[in-house]
Amino acid sequence: MITEECISCGACIEVCPVMAIVDDGDNPVGDTYYVKPEKCIECVNHAPKPQCADNCPTEGAIVWDMPYTEAFNDYYVLGHEEGRYQIREHKSKGIMSPAVKAMPYVESLEMSAREAHANVGE
Numbered sequence: 001m002i003t004e005e006c007i008s009c010g011a012c013i014e015v016c017p018v019m020a021i022v023d024d025g026d027n028p029v030g031d032t033y034y035v036k037p038e039k040c041i042e043c044v045n046h047a048p049k050p051q052c053a054d055n056c057p058t059e060g061a062i063v064w065d066m067p068y069t070e071a072f073n074d075y076y077v078l079g080h081e082e083g084r085y086q087i088r089e090h091k092s093k094g095i096m097s098p099a100v101k102a103m104p105y106v107e108s109l110e111m112s113a114r115e116a117h118a119n120v121g122e
């Protein structure tokens with residue numbers, strides 16, 4: 001996820017292999033760049049590390065979030081309801097929460113780093 005540290009330089013958006021990042025003008029919930037959690041694959045099978053963070057010049061602008069898996073469905077649905085995310089709504093399936101469609105994630109990362117929203121670049 002992208003934090004308030006983001007300086008809107010634009011370096012991340014072009015390197016995302018799945019176009020999961022939108023700029024500050026298209027951020028549905030804030031005024032920084034934004035990662036769509038329902039699209040982000042954490043660059044699994046695309047690159048050795050998350051490309052957005054690898055190209056970001058700003059420490060702390062891109063931090064880990066929880067895996068987009070069924071186990072964290074409530075976390076993301078609550079975040080959607082409380083305005084931290086705006087997850088895409090499908091006409092018949094409703095919001096594309098992790099229970100509807102889970103995404104790949106970096107399994108080797110310790111959960112404590114995700115809970116602490118640690119800097120992805122570290």
Ligand code: SF4
Binds near residue numbers: 016041050051
């Ligand atoms: S981790 Fe990879 S897939 Fe996710 S937003 Fe960054 S560049 Fe895109």
Ligand code: SF4
Binds near residue numbers: 002008057061
């Ligand atoms: S590369 Fe980093 S600082 Fe630049 S727009 Fe993306 S998140 Fe913000």
